[in-house]
Amino acid sequence: MRIQKTFEKGNVLTIYFTAGYPKLEDTMPILIALQEAGTDIVEIGMPFSDPIADGETIQESSKIALENGMHIEKLFTQLKNMRPQIHIPVFLMGYLNPVMQFGIENFLAQAQACGVDGLILPDLPLDIYEQDFRELFEKYNMANVFLISPLTSEQRIKKADSLSSGFLYVLSDSATTGKTSDQSFSKKQVEYFERVRALNLKNPLQIGFGISQRKDFEAALQYAEGAIIGSAFIRHIAKSQNLSVDIQTFVQKIKQTVLS
Amino acid sequence: MTYQVNEKGFYGKFGGAYIPEMLYPNIESLRNQYLEIIAKPEFQRDFNALLSDYVGRPTPLYFSKNMSAQYNCKLYLKREDLNHTGAHKINNTIGQILLARYLGKEKIIAETGAGQHGVATATVCALMNMDCIVYMGKVDTERQQANVARMRMLGAKVVAVTSGSQTLKDATNEAMRHWINHPEDTHYIIGSVVGPHPYPDMVARFQSVISKEIKSQLLKKEGRENPDAVIACVGGGSNAAGGFYHFLENQSVRLIAAEAAGLGVSTGKSAATTALGKDGILHGSRTLLMQTDDGQVIEPYSISAGLDYPGIGAMHAHLFDSRRADFYAITDEEAMESGLALSATEGIIPAIETAHALSVLDKVNFKPQDIVVIILSGRGDKDLETYSQYLNDKEAKR
Numbered sequence: 001m002r003i004q005k006t007f008e009k010g011n012v013l014t015i016y017f018t019a020g021y022p023k024l025e026d027t028m029p030i031l032i033a034l035q036e037a038g039t040d041i042v043e044i045g046m047p048f049s050d051p052i053a054d055g056e057t058i059q060e061s062s063k064i065a066l067e068n069g070m071h072i073e074k075l076f077t078q079l080k081n082m083r084p085q086i087h088i089p090v091f092l093m094g095y096l097n098p099v100m101q102f103g104i105e106n107f108l109a110q111a112q113a114c115g116v117d118g119l120i121l122p123d124l125p126l127d128i129y130e131q132d133f134r135e136l137f138e139k140y141n142m143a144n145v146f147l148i149s150p151l152t153s154e155q156r157i158k159k160a161d162s163l164s165s166g167f168l169y170v171l172s173d174s175a176t177t178g179k180t181s182d183q184s185f186s187k188k189q190v191e192y193f194e195r196v197r198a199l200n201l202k203n204p205l206q207i208g209f210g211i212s213q214r215k216d217f218e219a220a221l222q223y224a225e226g227a228i229i230g231s232a233f234i235r236h237i238a239k240s241q242n243l244s245v246d247i248q249t250f251v252q253k254i255k256q257t258v259l260s
Numbered sequence: 261m262t263y264q265v266n267e268k269g270f271y272g273k274f275g276g277a278y279i280p281e282m283l284y285p286n287i288e289s290l291r292n293q294y295l296e297i298i299a300k301p302e303f304q305r306d307f308n309a310l311l312s313d314y315v316g317r318p319t320p321l322y323f324s325k326n327m328s329a330q331y332n333c334k335l336y337l338k339r340e341d342l343n344h345t346g347a348h349k350i351n352n353t354i355g356q357i358l359l360a361r362y363l364g365k366e367k368i369i370a371e372t373g374a375g376q377h378g379v380a381t382a383t384v385c386a387l388m389n390m391d392c393i394v395y396m397g398k399v400d401t402e403r404q405q406a407n408v409a410r411m412r413m414l415g416a417k418v419v420a421v422t423s424g425s426q427t428l429k430d431a432t433n434e435a436m437r438h439w440i441n442h443p444e445d446t447h448y449i450i451g452s453v454v455g456p457h458p459y460p461d462m463v464a465r466f467q468s469v470i471s472k473e474i475k476s477q478l479l480k481k482e483g484r485e486n487p488d489a490v491i492a493c494v495g496g497g498s499n500a501a502g503g504f505y506h507f508l509e510n511q512s513v514r515l516i517a518a519e520a521a522g523l524g525v526s527t528g529k530s531a532a533t534t535a536l537g538k539d540g541i542l543h544g545s546r547t548l549l550m551q552t553d554d555g556q557v558i559e560p561y562s563i564s565a566g567l568d569y570p571g572i573g574a575m576h577a578h579l580f581d582s583r584r585a586d587f588y589a590i591t592d593e594e595a596m597e598s599g600l601a602l603s604a605t606e607g608i609i610p611a612i613e614t615a616h617a618l619s620v621l622d623k624v625n626f627k628p629q630d631i632v633v634i635i636l637s638g639r640g641d642k643d644l645e646t647y648s649q650y651l652n653d654k655e656a657k658r
Contacts, residue, residue, distance in 0.1 A: 049556040050429060050542060052436045053280040059423055071554040096278055097541040101555030122280040123541065127268075151285040151443060160281075174282045176437045 002089045003117055003143060003166045006040050007204040012226025013217065013255055014041040014206055015233050016093065018061040019078070020070025021047075022238060027078045030237070033244040035088050037251035043120065043228065044079075046072060046094030053122050055178030057231035061238075072102045076110045083115035091145065091166070093120040104133065108140035118143025118166045126156075126163055134163070149174050150192045154199065161201040168203040170196060170224060172210045178231030180212045184219035193223035214254050229254065263508040263575070263584055269457025270546075272581060275574035277456035279544040282440040286448075287544075289363065291458045297362045298355070298465060310354050311469065314387070315344045317351075319470075321477035321633070326605045333626035336487070337636045338474055340499060341610065347638030348467060348499045349380035353449055355466030357384040360447035367391040367446045371435040373400055373428035373495075374565035374613075375407025376638060377451030382416035392416040395434045397427035400565055407642060425559040428569055432543050452496025453573030456544030460501075460574050467502025474633055475506055482631055489514040489626065492635040493616040494587075495531070495567035497576045499637035504585070514586070516624065517576060518616040520562035521589035531560035532589040533572040534580045542570065548577040563592035563646065564612040566638075588623050590616040596650045598622070599640060611638035612646060 006012055015034055019027045027044065034042050047062035047070055054062070075092075082090070092111060099107050099121065111119070119142055124133070126146065137144050143166030148157050151174055161168050172189055173179065185193070196205065207220040208228030220227035233250060240246040269275050269291070277287055297303055311317040319339045328335040340348040353370075360368060368385050370392070372378030378394040385392035394411055398420040401408050411418050424430035432455075439448045453460040453467075475485040490507060492500035494517040507513035522530035530536060533548050540549035542557060550558040550570040562568040572580075579585035590598075599615030602608050610618065614637045626632055640647065 049424065050433050052433050052543070053282065053440065055437070056423070063424070066556060071556075073554075095541075097549070097551070097557075098555030100541060101538070101551065101553065123278045123544070125276065125278060128276070128278075147281040149282045149285075152281060153285075156284075171282065174443045175441050176282075179441075 002087070006089055007167070007225050009040070010225060011221055012040040012206065013251070014043060014226055014228040015039045015251070016043040016045055016228060016230035017233060017237070018045040018047055018058065018065050019075045020065035020068045021061040021234070022064065022240070024068040024070060026243065027075065028082065029243055030247065031082065031086060031090070033247040034251065035086055036244070037248045038255055039088065039251055040226065041089045041091065043091045043093045044075070046075060046092055046098060048095040048098055051095060053176055055176040055231060057178040057234050061234045072098055072107070076114055079114040079116065089117040090115070091118045091120055092116055096121050096123045105136055108136055108142050111142060112140040116142070118145055120145045120169060122147055126159055130163060145169050147171055148196070150189065157196060157199060158201070161203055164203050166203065167206045167226070168201060169228070170205050170207045172207050175209055177209055179210045180232070181210065184216045190223070197223055217254050263579060263582070265457065265461040265575070271574045271578035274545070274547050274577040274581070275457055275460060276546050277544055278541045278546060279456045280440070282443065283436065283456070283544070286439065286443050287456050293363065294359065294458050294462050297359055303358060303362070306358055307355055311351065315350050315354065316342060317469065318473045318477070319343060321474060321481065323481065324606055327602070330605070331621050331626065332628050333630045333632050336631065336633045337608070338470060338503065338633055340470065340635060340637045341608070341614070341639035345376070345380050345383050346641060347376045347380070347611065348470065348502060349377045349451060350383065351469055351502065352451065352463050352466040352498060353377070353380040353384045356447070356449040357388050357390065360390070360449070361388065363447060365445060365447035367442070368449055369393045369395065369435050369438050369446055370449045370451060371395045371428065371431040372451065373397070373431070373568065374642065375400070375404040375411065376566060376642070378416070378418070379407050379410045379414070381449050381451070382411040382414035385416060386414045393438065394418050395421050395431040395438070397421050397425070397431045399426040400428065400431070404565060404642065427559065428565070429557065429559070436543065452498040452569070453501045453575055454496040454543055454545060454569070454571060460545065463498050464501040464505055464575060467498050468505035470499065470502035470635060471504065471506040474503070478631065486510055486513050487631040487633045489516055489630065489632045490635070491516040491518065491617050491620045491632065493518045493567065493613050493637060494572060494576055495520070495569045495613065496571070497573035499635050501573060501575055503633070503635040508584070515579065515584060516620055517585050517587045518590050518620050519587055520564060520567035520616055521591045522561040522563070524591055525589050529561040531562040531568045533570065534587045535589050537572065545571070545574050547571045547574045548580065563595065564616070566611070566613040567616065588620050590619040594619040594622070596647070599647065608636070609640035610636055611640050612643045614638050
């Protein structure tokens with residue numbers, strides 16, 4: 001319900017950050033500051049030692065978070081009392097292995113107990129989800145978001161959409177996280193966004209990877225209901241002396257023209 | 261029960277393709293085409309011609325008289341160390357570079373630990389005039405400088421990986437990231453039977469020439485195709501996969517794998533994956549994996565850079581789980597002693613990786629009539645410094 005309502009408002013800004021970074025106990029303060037600054041959805045990254053889909057920024061934040069002592073059980077302890085103070089949707093994003101070691105059903109139960117809305121596990125294959133995980137996700141009322149890339153076939157996009165709930169994660173490019181460029185999107189990327197748009201999928205679309213500033217966000221909103229910023233936000237808070245002020249500045253800079 | 265991969269890419273519960281979507285199109289195209297391409301008569305012709313004229317196959321199956329007497333069994337050494345570039349690795353790189361051309365790829369990337377697979381990849385790229393980037397952990401570039409120099413002479417660009425622990429697993433991560441960012445013109449030549457399906461099966465097929473030759477060579481020498489046991493060292497496990505391949509379904513052939521125990525299985529300085537690993541997912545494959553309780557990958561340790569991988573090929577995880585193969589953990593010291601012993605008794609200096617397989621002879625009792633084949637996967641040139649250091653330390657202790 002929370003997710004649906006968020007997308008009804010439109011122009012959805014989703015921000016990703018790594019749990020336990022820059023400091024172990026920063027998870028909740030960052031989440032609160034993001035909500036206060038006007039972020040619509042938050043994705044909390046669960047750090048993994050071998051993040052193959054991530055560029056340098058998130059690799060580094062993951063490494064530091066692990067050194068700080070972050071792990072899944074700790075994260076659930078931090079998020080245990082986030083509701084009702086946090087009223088925006090919260091997703092957890094990470095690699096499959098730590099979730100598998102925690103135990104998938106135990107993980108889903110604890111995530112639900114914290115009020116987590118959904119999961120994004122980029123290395124969870126569609127067919128494995130369908131066979132082994134889907135029923136469990138439904139049992140714990142957990143949304144599940146799949147990713148599509150410019151090279152994903154139409155048939156597979158439809159399958160990813162049918163197995164996703166909450167939203168569909170549209171990768172702007174075949175790339176690891178954190179790539180930036182002067183021009184928001186190339187002609188080829190725009191054609192791909194339009195191709196996906198024309199499929200009339202059941203889920204709202206959010207464009208992610210390579211979104212770092214206001215103009216990227218605005219450009220993305222022409223083709224999708226929302227956009228996701230990760231690495232740029234992490235770089236912004238890396239050396240922050242005042243998280244809530246810096247987060248306020250970052251989010252408002254992204255959102256101001258869109259709202260006016 | 262079969263020990264081969266099933267149509268979904270699994271060996272029992274292990275294997276599969278746990279990859280982010282950005283890698284899916286390349287993996288899917290490989291999966292749809294690799295069997296068809298490998299089966300083409302032109303492919304087979306080119307592959308076999310290069311293996312015989314360029315690599316120097318078939319490699320000898322050498323009856324090791326002195327060690328047979330010592331261990332009281334009939335001991336054969338499959339001389340993969342005599343291949344061009346000094347190890348079995350080139351069997352796979354020849355196969356994959358031919359495959360890459362069928363797939364229309366122009367550029368090659370690879371990961372390497374000790375540098376053997378990197379050299380084998382740089383070699384075939386030079387031969388086929390293809391661009392080559394080899395990812396190698398910074399720590400490994402420093403301890404394997406000779407192989408870095410070889411790769412550069414062969415025209416490859418060697419990228420020193422500074423992420424994570426700066427060793428083989430991080431080099432693999434970085435190669436995968438490169439592939440995510442360059443999906444259309446690049447083929448990734450993985451060096452072992454690890455990674456997402458179809459890599460484990462594809463690499464095992466290219467390495468299976470080892471056991472194919474053993475069968476015909478044994479038939480000539482002993483009048484029978486099957487030995488009583490095959491012994492090989494396992495890091496990711498490509499020489500073992502090749503050496504076991506044609507014997508997998510024949511239960512009368514005992515399969516024995518030697519893992520690197522490092523300083524000892526329970527010392528915290530080890531790479532014995534089946535002893536220390538748990539079911540998990542790394543580099544796109546479900547396998548046995550050395551990891552913390554929280555599912556973070558543990559950096560393994562072994563004196564041999566080629567065996568310090570925190571996972572193991574999915575085929576081997578299944579062979580272990582189903583008890584088809586026996587796994588022995590061999591310490592650094594045991595391996596070094598076996599390497600020195602082979603040098604002294606047969607005049608063959610093995611790679612330290614390979615020396616782990618030889619140490620199994622001290623742990624298993626064979627019968628006098630047993631035919632035992634050891635895969636001598638690589639030569640020891642790259643390890644001379646480590647061997648000399650070991651000898652010096654030993655003499656100093658006396």
